[in-house]
Amino acid sequence: xxxxxxxxxxxxxxxxxxxxxxxxxxxxxxxxxxxxxxxxxxxxxxxxxxxxxxxxxxxxxxxxxxxxxxxxxxxxxxxxxxxxxxxxxxxxxxxxxxxxxxxxxxxxxxxxxxxxxxxxxxxxxxxxxxxxxxxxxxxxxxxxxxxxxxxxxxxxxxxxxxxxxxxxxxxxxxxxxxxxxxxxxxxxxxxxxxxxxxxxxxxxxxxxxxxxxxxxxxxxxxxxxxxxxxxxxxxxxxxxxxxxxxxxxxxxxxxxxxxxxxxxxxxxxxxxxxxxxxxxxxxxxxxxxxxxxxxxxxxxxxxxxxxxxxxxxxxxxxxxxxxxxxxxxxxxxxxxxxxxxxxxxxxxxxxxxxxxxxxxxxxxxxxxxxxxxxxxxxxxxxxxxxxxxxxxxxxxxxxxxxxxxxxxxxxxxxxxxxxxxxxxxxxxxxxxxxxxxxxxxxxxxxxxxxxxxxxxxxxxxxxxxxxxxxxxxxxxxxxxxx
Amino acid sequence: xxxxxxxxxxxxxxxxxxxxxxxxxxxxxxxxxxxxxxxxxxxxxxxxxxxxxxxxxxxxxxxxxxxxxxxxxxxxxxxxxxxxxxxxxxxxxxxxxxxxxxxxxxxxxxxxxxxxxxxxxxxxxxxxxxxxxxxxxxxxxxxxxxxxxxxxxxxxxxxxxxxxxxxxxxxxxxxxxxxxxxxxxxxxxxxxxxxxxxxxxxxxxxxxxxxxxxxxxxxxxxxxxxxxxxxxxxxxxxxxxxxxxxxxxxxxxxxxxxxxxxxxxxxxxxxxxxxxxxxxxxxxxxxxxxxxxxxxxxxxxxx
Numbered sequence: 117x118x119x120x121x122x123x124x125x126x127x128x129x130x131x132x133x134x135x136x137x138x139x140x141x142x143x144x145x146x147x148x149x150x151x152x153x154x155x156x157x158x159x160x161x162x163x164x165x166x167x168x169x170x171x172x173x174x175x176x177x178x179x180x181x182x183x184x185x186x187x188x189x190x191x192x193x194x195x196x197x198x199x200x201x202x203x204x205x206x207x208x209x210x211x212x213x214x215x216x217x218x219x220x221x222x223x224x225x226x227x228x229x230x231x232x233x234x235x236x237x238x239x240x241x242x243x244x245x246x247x248x249x250x251x252x253x254x255x256x257x258x259x260x261x262x263x264x265x266x267x268x269x270x271x272x273x274x275x276x277x278x279x280x281x282x283x284x285x286x287x288x289x290x291x292x293x294x295x296x297x298x299x300x301x302x303x304x305x306x307x308x309x310x311x312x313x314x315x316x317x318x319x320x321x322x323x324x325x326x327x328x329x330x331x332x333x334x335x336x337x338x339x340x341x342x343x344x345x346x347x348x349x350x351x352x353x354x355x356x357x358x359x360x361x362x363x364x365x366x367x368x369x370x371x372x373x374x375x376x377x378x379x380x381x382x383x384x385x386x387x388x389x390x391x392x393x394x395x396x397x398x399x400x401x402x403x404x405x406x407x408x409x410x411x412x413x414x415x416x417x418x419x420x421x422x423x424x425x426x427x428x429x430x431x432x433x434x435x436x437x438x439x440x441x442x443x444x445x446x447x448x449x450x451x452x453x454x455x456x457x458x459x460x461x462x463x464x465x466x467x468x469x470x471x472x473x474x475x476x477x478x479x480x481x482x483x484x485x486x487x488x489x490x491x492x493x494x495x496x497x498x499x500x501x502x503x504x505x506x507x508x509x510x511x512x513x514x515x516x517x518x519x520x521x522x523x524x525x526x527x528x529x530x531x532x533x534x535x536x537x538x539x540x541x542x543x544x545x546x547x548x549x550x551x552x553x554x555x556x557x558x559x560x561x562x563x564x565x566x567x568x569x570x571x572x573x574x575x576x577x578x579x580x581x582x583x584x585x586x587x588x589x590x591x592x593x594x595x596x597x598x
Numbered sequence: 599x600x601x602x603x604x605x606x607x608x609x610x611x612x613x614x615x616x617x618x619x620x621x622x623x624x625x626x627x628x629x630x631x632x633x634x635x636x637x638x639x640x641x642x643x644x645x646x647x648x649x650x651x652x653x654x655x656x657x658x659x660x661x662x663x664x665x666x667x668x669x670x671x672x673x674x675x676x677x678x679x680x681x682x683x684x685x686x687x688x689x690x691x692x693x694x695x696x697x698x699x700x701x702x703x704x705x706x707x708x709x710x711x712x713x714x715x716x717x718x719x720x721x722x723x724x725x726x727x728x729x730x731x732x733x734x735x736x737x738x739x740x741x742x743x744x745x746x747x748x749x750x751x752x753x754x755x756x757x758x759x760x761x762x763x764x765x766x767x768x769x770x771x772x773x774x775x776x777x778x779x780x781x782x783x784x785x786x787x788x789x790x791x792x793x794x795x796x797x798x799x800x801x802x803x804x805x806x807x808x809x810x811x812x813x814x815x816x817x818x819x820x821x822x823x824x825x826x827x828x829x830x831x832x833x834x835x836x837x838x839x840x841x842x843x844x845x846x847x848x849x850x851x852x853x854x855x856x857x858x859x860x861x862x863x864x865x866x867x868x869x870x871x872x873x874x875x876x877x878x879x880x881x882x883x884x885x886x887x888x889x890x891x892x893x894x895x896x897x898x899x900x901x
């Protein structure tokens with residue numbers, strides 16, 4: 117029987133067509149409404165094939181200066197003066213254009229970042245549009261968002277975003293900034309710059325005044341230059357805790373506002389009275405969504421001991437049905453690991469889990485030969501002290517522990533330097549509220565996981581960051597209140 | 599092979615069901631995309647799982663005979679397609695159906711005061727015996743939903759045990775009429791009772807009540823079957839019925855069975871579709887796959 121036999125569990129290839137997309141061979145920086153020739157360049161590859169997709173600019177000091185200057189000019193001259201209602205019109209227009217080009221953006225997101233098309237098409241891009249729509253609505257209602265206070269815009273915002281949700285993170289950053297009357301310099305991640313550049317093209321088409329949004333590409337050094345630029349009034353960063361700490365040090369004493377959304381090691385707690393089959397789905401969605409490249413991933417699973425065996429068995433059975441492979445195939449559940457560096461880090465931590473004595477299990481998925489891949493993996497017999505329990509792996513790797521009492525579950529769940537998200541599974545409402553309230557995390561999901569909505573604030577405690585994005589709370593990060 | 603009944607089950611041993619999570623999971627199966635050889639194999643498989651059904655007051659012997667011919671050889675131009683798994687008729691039509699198919703495929707009969715089940719157990723059991731005597735080797739019974747919803751779960755258990763006994767060697771499919779059971783938790787509970795009472799198949803609907811089969815409700819029943827198998831080692835079959843009228847939807851059901859129960863359930867012995875108009879859409883899609891051309895409904899005979 118062939119690999120594609122229905123009875124043997126296969127699927128014939130069902131690739132999403134990439135014929136209609138338009139990617140240039142080379143991109144420059146988008147500064148002041150113009151494409152400014154890049155002085156240095158780097159390539160961006162498709163992590164599923166390792167093939168080069170395009171060249172992009174590597175911005176240095178000169179380009180960052182120009183971008184911040186353009187943003188300042190747009191702020192002083194146009195955007196900072198414009199009425200909220202007018203700003204809202206631009207945001208609505210952007211949201212509609214994103215919907216119109218959703219398929220193209222989804223395909224490019226999957227090509228550049230490795231995430232399955234099912235997710236980029238059904239989750240990322242619809243949420244991108246939703247964020248612009250939501251914030252468009254706020255633009256002329258800001259005075260109602262902060263009762264008794266008067267909000268005003270901040271100025272120029274420097275935004276540095278990660279590679280796990282490239283366009284979605286751009287939307288999370290740009291939409292509230294613009295709604296509140298600020299102008300933006302955005303630096304997308306070095307491995308996933310393409311959808312931010314496509315967004316810049318879309319902003320041109322939307323007729324957004326020059327300089328209101330500027331997109332400069334590059335690596336860590338470029339981001340540092342942007343964050344440290346003296347004429348940036350606010351810094352918004354999503355990424356690793358390590359870089360977040362460095363940013364916090366660099367903005368200290370400068371008077372710059374900042375929000376940081378950093379790593380996580382979320383606890384997902386399943387009680388014996390939970391809806392077990394749905395909990396299995398939630399666990400899978402919690403840790404294998406976007407290959408586990410999710411800061412709020414449910415990477416630590418706590419299972420009540422009475423159901424541990426049957427739950428793990430169910431989980432393993434479910435994991436065997438996950439299709440790993442070509443991100444552009446409509447049946448793919450788990451795409452490519454974003455970069456070689458990330459794959460190396462995942463492998464290193466998994467090796468460490470083996471050495472520390474945790475019991476590893478992985479699915480029988482066949483991995484493609486080219487590109488960066490990792491099988492869906494879980495560890496049982498984990499100890500709180502293991503690195504795989506303490507450190508963020510940022511890959512499709514789940515660490516499972518058991519507990520006996522709710523108190524023990526809460527203690528273990530909170531025993532982490534992070535505090536971004538958490539999950540509670542129980543059919544008993546009172547238990548859900550009690551345990552949920554005791555979790556020290558910015559976002560707690562009950563009987564679900566990894567659900568996002570622009571109306572809901574998102575952010576963490578401790579090493580998971582500071583500030584909130586989304587909802588009214590998120591607006592607060594982009595206004596001065598008097 | 600038929601089994602002796604197991605003791606009446608303990609409801610507390612069943613996991614609760616979260617409606618939101620369940621429906622989300624069911625929707626995920628609809629995003630699976632079957633192409634080329636995978637699609638063709640699944641379409642051909644679906645034909646062999648059909649319980650080709652007619653349950654009308656207006657049924658005639660001639661109509662049943664024609665339907666049997668269609669079930670035996672769904673596409674006269676291609677003998678490699680089919681046959682269907684069974685024909686499904688009212689008790690009065692069993693004899694005609696049994697003569698027409700002559701043992702080549704199964705003859706199923708609805709019984710027990712289908713579709714309402716509103717009659718004493720005595721008469722309902724007698725109806726089963728009559729259908730079996732006439733030549734049915736599969737019986738589709740309906741449970742007394744009123745009794746179940748009033749809280750008499752043990753009464754339902756006893757009713758199914760009695761029907762199973764009346765079936766003798768014939769296989770028993772227990773129709774839960776999920777459209778009347780109100781919650782997924784009730785569906786799960788009724789499935790458990792039916793399986794413990796000795797059901798060979800559990801079935802969603804009579805087709806006379808809306809909603810009939812849906813993906814989420816079938817998912818609940820598949821998970822019940824899986825957990826029952828895990829605990830007792832017994833396989834139980836699944837039959838969604840009513841509302842599955844096109845090939846695309848049928849394939850989504852098959853993907854769900856594959857991912858929840860595995861390939862061992864992907865045979866007519868363990869999975870059936872109760873449908874009347876699905877056959878021709880499967881045939882249209884098979885020929886479209888073969889020829890690359892879409893077919894008209896009129897290209898295939900109705901009966």
